[in-house]
Amino acid sequence: MRKFPFLLTVATIPAAIPAAATAQPVQSLDQVEETVLADDADDADDADATGEVEAITVTATGLFTRIENTGQAVTVIGRDEIEAVQGADITRVLARAPGVAFSRNGPPGAFTGVRVRGGEAEQLLVLIDGVRVADPASPSGGFDFGTLTTGTVGKIDLLRGSNSTIWGSDAIAGVLDISTRGRSGLAGSVEYGARDTLFASATGGLSEDAYFAGLAASFFRTDGFSSAAAGTEADGSEQFTLGGSVFVDLTDQLELFANTRYANSDIDIDGFPAPSYTLGDTSETQETEQLSGALGLAYYGQDLTLRASYALADTARDNFDPALGAAPLFTSDGNSQNLSLRGEYRLIGGLTLAFGGNREWSEYQTDSDTGEDATITGAYVQAGWVLGGLAAHVGARVDDHDRFGSATSFGGDVSYRVGGGWRLRASVGEGFKAPTLYQLYSPYGNLDLQPEQSTSADFGVEHGVRGSDFHAALTLFRRDSENLIGFDNATFTYANIARARAQGIEAELGVDLAPSLRLAGVYSLVDTENRETDNELARRPRHSATLFADWQTPLGLVIGGDLRLVGDSFDNAANTVRLEGYEVFDLRASYPFGDGVELFGRVENVFDEEYQTAAGYGSPGRGAFLGVRAQM
Template sequence: MTKYVFLLTASAIPGAALAQDSTEDALAEIIAAQDAGEPADQANYGQPPRGQVEPVPVVDEPAASITVTANGLGTDIRNTGQPVTVIAREEIVSVQGADPTRVLARVPGLTFSRNGGVGGFTGVNLRGAGSEQVLVLVDGVPVADPSAPAGGFDFGSLLTGTASKIDVLRGSNSTIWGSDAIGGVIDISTRADTGFQGSLEAGSRGSVFASALGGVSDDKFYVGLTGSWYATDGFSSAANGVEDDGFTQMATGITAFYDVADNLELSGHLNMSESQLDIDGFPAPFFALADTGETQKTLRYWGDIGLSYYGTDLTLRARYSRADTDRTNRAEDRTVAFESKGQMERADIRGEYRLVGGLTAAFGYDYQRNQYETTFDQFAQADIQGVYAQMGWVMGNHSVHAGARVDDHDYFGSETSFGADASYVLSNGWRVRASVGEGFKAPSLFQLFSDYGNRALEPEQSTSVDIGIETGRRNSGRYFSLTAFRRDSENLIDFVFCTGVAPTPCSPGQFGTYDNVERARSQGIEAEAGINLTSDLRLSGVYSLVDAEDRMTGNELARRPRNFGTFFADWQSQFGLSLGADLRIVGDSFNDAGNFTPIDGYELVDLRASFDFGDNFEVFGRVENVFDTEYETVTGYGTPGTGVFAGVRARM
């Protein structure tokens, strides 16, 4: 598959990488001042300073983690009752490698399945929700493929070279985000740093991964350039195959912002990438997964243009965004077997008005148009627009939010979503939190308009609740978090055959179609902990118990392991040497909805090391799957054995 990504973004909202960085720095400064017992400058709420901000020193306290997934604007993670995990660039770098699943494995409640190696289709599940029920954003732009059958996002096309932060909210939140936010929201921010940074690594299976970033700035502007290259010979996607299936991806991008006035900001991105994936197919006469010479080429681009206003009491952020995904599959003789084109256009405005006494009113409006066409389906489109309002109160140790949203769709009409959360910090440093949220997912264009389509489909719907307790910060000192959750989903869309169904949802000539026939429930617990055993050694881990059930049949949902977790240790010497180890444990699951084909659980061990030569140069390496464990995440598809990788990184 060749993967092009042309990203054109000019945004002044926190969703844009640079605007987000400057806004988050300002908010972190205010929070640090509050933690230190100093009065925060209220003017900073309205007019956050641009560029890098020197935080107020706070002894033994790391910088505040800022999340955009909880409220769409950016808030201290401690001011929301929703469960959120934020993974910063430093942790992404320490884990090493281009594969994002190595980092995502540290998020509670998150599992994934992959068809083959890096670059193959990769679906991410949150708390048992389907991969198409997770809203994925890059710099605040929805990047799901409108031409995909269920309209989901393929994490196989996302590598870590340009990512600065991964922000994951677990739980339904269509109140803020609209369609697709049933299982949760994942926002990936791209890098926007000054100076120069570069890295190069090579290793097993002929793999090479290089990335670089350079940026300059002054008080009024920033311009940065990023680039990355990944190539691997891979291994056979078919577990019983012998022919390697390779993957390559090239990406380059430019980011810029400019202060039009003291309280008005414009920013932008321009990114491109190219990639190629070899895939295995289902050749005659057995039509079972086996070695073939098929390839898939994908052109993807997304971006936004916008403007932000920072007033004393009012913040407004408006933008236009677009995301395109074009795919071409070729057979062994290089003829085109299948083509698809999906496009999303979106205009939105978000705002927040600060009232009095910690009371705020957040509001927003968005209009989105999805379009698609394929080799077998004519051009079609559907529009959806929504408006929301949320009241919030943050005062001292208390934080409460409640809001509602109304969406209107061309075909299914209106959908209303509610959400609320609360957080309270106890005197001993523990924090209790709780949230309730509703989610919905509009039918995909394929489900509505293809030869199997049904234009009478209703949206999928969910209600999730959770309650948790935690203490400390995720990457510092003593940390513990325990969350119990439950999500009920109904009106889930599934494929049905026309025979034997009364009344039939089928149109004349159809032998099968899509219909709202399924219900599901997912419930369980998520635990996360970390402790510094010494000043140099830290142990951390996440564990999740997720019971995901099809409520129509009583079966387990396919490819949703009941038990899974990641445990990792990091040792930092006083002379520049760092060592790390990761243990991933995944329990048994089933490959199919009927629970006929089991997938055995597995354990994987990775080892990491790095050494700093001064402040500007580092060598690093790792061994993946140390014990060469054989395992599957999708029945019939191969997975990598032991791999050894080494590289260098420079900063100036």
């Protein structure tokens, strides 16, 4: 059974296991699996004595890499933790990662932006099963997390820091890779609760030695509450997601893989009705349809691994106002296609050479214009070296955009074990973000735009990995950005008019006080500055923290709680509208019944805190939920 989540991870990342992680040269996918499972067994034995667990990342180097073999700051959250948090809201899970802030325009399903280390929401590169899923038709080209629920999510892999060296455009604030659930057998859950909310998910798969085929699906529906904090009419939402993956060993060394995801979302939204034109109740709705997927081949040779793939992502939106008729008020469609080849050559003495190239075509169209397209082509090379407790990488990339020209990116990182379970890590990276098609070609567009650029650096000390008996980390970071694109009121067009700086501290701590009691938490101090105006960047709280605990009682009942603490921030760039800080406490519990059945429930916002993450938009009050999950 353990083979298939591993297969899903390997097949959705652009490389293979580095030489330092293998005892022998990799011959085939089956040998890769055997090596990793053997390593897992060793780690499991070590965990009994030391409490250490293995953590794997794909975002740091683009390769299947242990976190301790990279100097970059990475957080990996697995399915067990996602289920422990409970519920459909992905932000309640992401709040457990340091450096993360978010804003939402109303109830679950409404537009949700995720900001990492003070970056803009659209400066976070988002991948689902290795496929870029940002909407090329949106003005800033970002991903709406309101269209993503936890039901089909198997793992969250978050890199904090610029890394365009490996990932190209958009990786200014970081890289977030979402892996779809994959398993043999069947598993499912259903919950019901406040505001007539129903959330159900299921996953299953068939497998033999040479193949795996799996599906994961989820459904979410809620009556919600008014998006406008001053409104009285509830705004509901409904979402359906279906994901699938197939892996076939054509030979001992050649694998065929495919994955796909379809998501449909219908939400009620509030607008700015006459005569006051302030945020209030309206009858407007929005439908979003997303389709993404990839098809490719992977080759696992003696010293060489290659992965070739074709990926596609499409996002279509339609806005309606029933009060004005059945015809949509606005429609848009953004599409991207990506053809890539990535590889790794394993040299001697712990040396590896990773390389890759890709060509991406993107286009958009709305009901108010005929649409435009752009092409970007990039290639990178990265050298890696692992020797004992030392691991280091250095790489460079060049991208050529058919509209603005070329961009180069450099990056490097180092990790060193100093003994006693502690290690030092450091990284430097560059990032860039190409102008969006809307910023180039809309009525407010500017064909002279240059890409946004960033340089980030961090230094940290860490003990263990997330989930081990004792995990502690302290990271200092800084990112300087320039050529930031904004709306120029003097010309009524987009222009490169801003510079920004974000710097601060991230702290993480997790400790097993007893075999049945674990306490953990993350804290972030993020100091942001618009270097043109000296103002703080909008919707970036200076202080934020999440504290969480789980206790398994002698009767088998697990009781847990999450406390989210967020400091003050400003809602606008002029720093004239303040968002007050808030504290939200969630209480949860679960209890196993027999083999493979578990009853669970929670109370969100126990103290009914009133708060806003975006000025004028409401947030959920107290709500209780009850559910059951089962697997076979």
